[in-house]
Amino acid sequence: MFNPNYNxxxxxxxxxxxxxxxxxxxxxxxxxxxxxxxxxxxALIRMSHSSTAIEGNQLNLGQVEALYDQKSIDAPSRDIxxxxxxxxxxxxIETVVKKKALIDExxxxxxxxxxxxxxxxxxxxxxxxxxxxxxxxxxxxxxNEIIYSGPKFKDVPKLCQDFLSWLNDSKNLDINPVIVxxxxxxxxxxxHPFADGNGRTARALxxxxxxxxxxxxxxxxxxxxxYNQDLPxxxxxxxxxxxxxxRLVDFTPWLEYFTEGxxxxxxxxxxxxxxxxxxxxxxLVESQIFLTPAQTQIIDFIDQIGKITVKDVMDILNLPRxxxxxxxxxxxxxxxxxxxxxxxxSGYVLEK
Numbered sequence: 001m002f003n004p005n006y007n008x009x010x011x012x013x014x015x016x017x018x019x020x021x022x023x024x025x026x027x028x029x030x031x032x033x034x035x036x037x038x039x040x041x042x043a044l045i046r047m048s049h050s051s052t053a054i055e056g057n058q059l060n061l062g063q064v065e066a067l068y069d070q071k072s073i074d075a076p077s078r079d080i081x082x083x084x085x086x087x088x089x090x091x092x093i094e095t096v097v098k099k100k101a102l103i104d105e106x107x108x109x110x111x112x113x114x115x116x117x118x119x120x121x122x123x124x125x126x127x128x129x130x131x132x133x134x135x136x137x138x139x140x141x142x143x144n145e146i147i148y149s150g151p152k153f154k155d156v157p158k159l160c161q162d163f164l165s166w167l168n169d170s171k172n173l174d175i176n177p178v179i180v181x182x183x184x185x186x187x188x189x190x191x192h193p194f195a196d197g198n199g200r201t202a203r204a205l206x207x208x209x210x211x212x213x214x215x216x217x218x219x220x221x222x223x224x225x226x227y228n229q230d231l232p233x234x235x236x237x238x239x240x241x242x243x244x245x246x247r248l249v250d251f252t253p254w255l256e257y258f259t260e261g262x263x264x265x266x267x268x269x270x271x272x273x274x275x276x277x278x279x280x281x282x283x284l285v286e287s288q289i290f291l292t293p294a295q296t297q298i299i300d301f302i303d304q305i306g307k308i309t310v311k312d313v314m315d316i317l318n319l320p321r322x323x324x325x326x327x328x329x330x331x332x333x334x335x336x337x338x339x340x341x342x343x344x345x346s347g348y349v350l351e352k
Contacts, residue, residue: 002162004183006251015259016176022263022270026217029273033291033336036218037299037350039272043222044068048086050224051203054231057082070306081118086200089114091304093208097216103208104164105157108188111204116197124195128156133192150192151244159191167209177213181206182258183251186238203227220269226261233257294319295331299350302337307347 031039049064059080063073067083089111096107113126135148151159163184170180188202203224210216227234237257291299294317301316302308313324328348331337337348 002159002166002187004166004187004251006179006183006255008179009252009256011256012179012252012259015256015263016178018263019178019259019266022266023215023217025270026220026266026273029218029276031218031273031276033295033299033334034351035276036220037303037336039220039269039276040218040303041068043220043269044087044090046222047090047207047224048083050222050228051200052079052082052086053228054203054224054234055082055199059083078119082115082200085115085117085119086204088117089200089204090207093204093211094300094304096208097211100212103167103205103212105160107208108160108164108193108201108205111208112194112197112201115200115204116194120196128160128193129153129195131195133195135192147242148239149243150190156191156193160193163187163191171213177210177215178259178262179255180213181209181215182255182262184209185258186251186254189238190244192244217266217269218273220273221262221265223262223265226265294327298327298331299336302348302350307340307349308337309347 045061045065045068048068049059049061052059057079059067059073059075063075064083066073067080068087073080092110092114096103101107109126109128116125119125130153132153133150134146135150137145137147167180167184185202185206188205189198192198194201206223211219234257237254297316298308298313301312308328310321310324310328313319313327314321317324317327319327328337332339332348335351338351340347340349
């Protein structure tokens with residue numbers, strides 16, 4: 001059985017309290033739909049950029065944004081695939097949250113399959129590794145140094161199963177969602193269940209856990225930015241010892257780092273939200289602050305697919321054509337979407 005050992009230190013308590021206070025501010029903030037969409041878009045781009053950059057991806061933020069917009073860029077194929085894959089994994093995570101699906105082995109393997117598509121052979125993408133794995137430190141002019149050896153590959157399925165059982169039981173154990181996400185991040189990185197893509201899978205899983213437990217902060221945060229700003233500190237904090245068997249069994253040092261990083265990122269989000277929510281708005285704009293559930297579904301569909309048609313609105317909302325057209329026209333009047341194309345090929349995309 002997986003039973004993580006950690007202490008809730010004063011440092012962790014302070015960070016969790018400040019995160020909860022910031023969450024209350026962010027949750028109550030009244031943002032214009034366009035403002036919230038822009039911040040959410042920026043967070044997803046930053047998240048995808050930083051999580052892949054940690055692994056050596058060379059694309060800059062502008063190139064990641066272009067891929068988000070489904071534009072072509074001139075860059076190495078592997079770098080493009082890694083970022084596109086991470087964006088796809090984030091879209092999948094949102095579907096898991098919406099369905100309130102159990103985070104089980106199938107979900108974990110599918111996240112890995114998405115983040116490693118085309119960068120690993122098909123028989124290694126979305127499956128547990130079939131060989132040993134180690135983390136190597138390259139030393140100029142000297143032999144490479146093995147700094148960590150993962151558990152035996154035959155033990156990986158059981159270790160993941162034990163971890164996932166604890167994860168799904170954690171809701172009954174009254175454990176703070178930030179602590180759960182932090183433990184998940186380090187445990188997956190320590191098990192190293194895959195031939196490659198372990199770090200990206202661990203970070204994506206932590207985000208899924210936070211989203212699913214109601215700690216999504218309007219999906220405006222990108223914790224990966226904190227790691228990418230100081231990689232040596234990130235690697236030092238997530239160190240597990242020389243092997244899985246001999247690793248440090250105390251999660252406390254990592255959780256202190258994780259909660260402090262989360263606090264810093266959420267404080268940054270809070271400042272942005274407060275700045276926008278505090279802007280003086282005229283009566284017309286104030287009346288447009290809130291969207292109906294139907295309009296939110298339309299925007300979420302466009303955000304995931306890139307475009308929506310009248311037929312799509314009719315299908316997802318079960319509406320007659322005229323009502324579907326009116327829903328789209330309202331969003332167009334608000335300046336949230338714009339029409340592209342003409343005739344049968346016409347559709348709607350988000351305004352930039």
